[in-house]
Amino acid sequence: MTRRIRFNAFDMNCVAHQSPGLWRHPEDQSHRYKELSYWTELAKLLERGRFDGIFIADVLGIYDVYGGNDIAALRQGAQVPVADPLLLVSAMAAVTDHLGFGITTGTGFEHPFPFARRLSTLDHLTNGRLGWNVVTGYLPSAAANMGESEHLDHDERYNHADEYLEVLYKLWEGSWEDDAVVRDRAQGIYVDPAKVHHIGHAGKHFTVPGIHLSEPSPQRTPVIYQAGASPRGVAFAAENAEAIFVAAPSKRVLGQTVTRIRDALEAAGRDRYAARIYALATIITDATDEAAQRKYDEYRSYASVEGGLVFMSGWMGIDLSRYDLDDPIGEVNSNAILSAVAAFQEFDDDGREWTVRDIAAWAGIGGMGPVFVGSGASVADRLQEWVDETDIDGYNLAYAITPGTFEDIVQHVIPVLTERGAYPSEYVPGTLRNALFGAGDRLPDDHRGARYRLGGPGSTALPDEQVRPQAGVAAT
Numbered sequence: 379m380t381r382r383i384r385f386n387a388f389d390m391n392c393v394a395h396q397s398p399g400l401w402r403h404p405e406d407q408s409h410r411y412k413e414l415s416y417w418t419e420l421a422k423l424l425e426r427g428r429f430d431g432i433f434i435a436d437v438l439g440i441y442d443v444y445g446g447n448d449i450a451a452l453r454q455g456a457q458v459p460v461a462d463p464l465l466l467v468s469a470m471a472a473v474t475d476h477l478g479f480g481i482t483t484g485t486g487f488e489h490p491f492p493f494a495r496r497l498s499t500l501d502h503l504t505n506g507r508l509g510w511n512v513v514t515g516y517l518p519s520a521a522a523n524m525g526e527s528e529h530l531d532h533d534e535r536y537n538h539a540d541e542y543l544e545v546l547y548k549l550w551e552g553s554w555e556d557d558a559v560v561r562d563r564a565q566g567i568y569v570d571p572a573k574v575h576h577i578g579h580a581g582k583h584f585t586v587p588g589i590h591l592s593e594p595s596p597q598r599t600p601v602i603y604q605a606g607a608s609p610r611g612v613a614f615a616a617e618n619a620e621a622i623f624v625a626a627p628s629k630r631v632l633g634q635t636v637t638r639i640r641d642a643l644e645a646a647g648r649d650r651y652a653a654r655i656y657a658l659a660t661i662i663t664d665a666t667d668e669a670a671q672r673k674y675d676e677y678r679s680y681a682s683v684e685g686g687l688v689f690m691s692g693w694m695g696i697d698l699s700r701y702d703l704d705d706p707i708g709e710v711n712s713n714a715i716l717s718a719v720a721a722f723q724e725f726d727d728d729g730r731e732w733t734v735r736d737i738a739a740w741a742g743i744g745g746m747g748p749v750f751v752g753s754g755a756s757v758a759d760r761l762q763e764w765v766d767e768t769d770i771d772g773y774n775l776a777y778a779i780t781p782g783t784f785e786d787i788v789q790h791v792i793p794v795l796t797e798r799g800a801y802p803s804e805y806v807p808g809t810l811r812n813a814l815f816g817a818g819d820r821l822p823d824d825h826r827g828a829r830y831r832l833g834g835p836g837s838t839a840l841p842d843e844q845v846r847p848q849a850g851v852a853a854t
Contacts (some may be wrong), residue, residue, distance in 0.1 A: 384772025398685020431478025499576035506596030506809030661746030681742030
């Protein structure tokens with residue numbers, strides 16, 4: 379059987395998302411990130427291409443590891459200035475019917491109680507097409523600007539995130555019964571109080587005794603996305619993630635990462651394919667191989683070495699300005715994205731160790747993922763080859779220029795994959811979770827969050843008489 383390939387579009391509410399320097403290209407429109415029309419036009423384009431969704435990255439901080447300051451990041455526009463991703467979703471949902479929306483926010487800098495309401499609101503407004511990319515944060519500048527004297531170490535950030543998710547699951551899954559909203563006009567009762575429960579959470583990091591403020595949304599819990607590939611990140615994803623984003627510079631490294639993730643899913647009591655795995659990639663395509671290569675060469679002429687090193691320094695937690703460009707990465711310890719460090723400590727598919735110069739060149743277009751260059755048919759061959767050999771489910775597609783890269787994919791690559799039976803000819807109707815798995819709108823029973831449903835083993839919903847004052851008695 380021909381294996382189906384899934385696409386997400388990878389973008390960010392900024393310029394210079396994954397291809398530093400390409401904002402200078404005359405056809406790039408990333409500077410329009412401040413315009414609502416940029417996002418609505420992109421959403422309609424992606425829906426024409428039957429993408430699973432648009433995945434919007436975010437950072438709450440600036441890339442100031444390179445050179446020990448923020449000067450290079452500002453000069454290159456390297457994900458700065460950057461705006462909030464959540465505010466884009468309603469407008470894009472209004473002009474589409476099927477496209478999913480994966481938005482990124484960190485667990486380190488916002489309390490879960492108001493955050494739960496924000497995501498429930500968007501799940502309602504999108505009619506169940508919302509996903510949340512859980513990040514723990516990796517930029518020290520974000521911690522500093524939130525008043526933290528020092529950044530939590532890598533694994534402790536995940537421990538904190540574990541409790542963050544526990545609070546959210548209790549609010550989303552364990553507070554409101556499905557039929558709590560009765561809208562009884564005759565008796566004047568909108569919500570039956572007996573069917574709304576206080577979650578009674580008291581933990582190491584959070585105390586949340588009360589109810590969720592929103593009634594159940596179509597998915598209750600939005601689809602959980604995750605992008606950590608370190609050992610602790612994989613363990614976290616195995617319990618929580620339904621879509622996992624990975625990035626690797628070679629097919630061999632990618633295959634090893636996917637195997638570790640699928641093994642971890644099984645170890646967590648879930649099916650090996652309980653989460654869709656998307657690999658970061660960038661596609662440069664045109665009508666012929668020769669035209670695509672010319673386009674790629676032109677894009678390369680705009681790529682910024684300094685911008686690439688700014689990004690890689692932030693992702694790896696290493697000030698690459700301290701290295702000579704021909705130095706190998708070697709053995710380093712990092713408190714940032716450990717998977718980024720590990721990927722470039724590996725030898726590539728040709729058996730050559732990567733240098734700082736290689737990293738800078740690689741990051742010029744598409745970040746830490748491969749770049750596929752060629753006609754629609756040639757690119758489709760490569761995409762299918764990587765899926766077959768690495769066991770990924772699809773691709774998280776970054777752009778070189780926007781929206782041009784996505785327009786080219788829709789025009790040249792998707793028709794070839796569709797004709798081969800490797801790409802869907804229509805959307806699966808319903809919520810994002812149902813579109814991804816075809817198994818309904820709510821979390822499956824083997825997911826960690828399902829344990830916090832009312833009456834489940836993780837539910838801490840309290841009897842009403844313990845948390846509500848009696849009628850006529852003032853609360854104290």
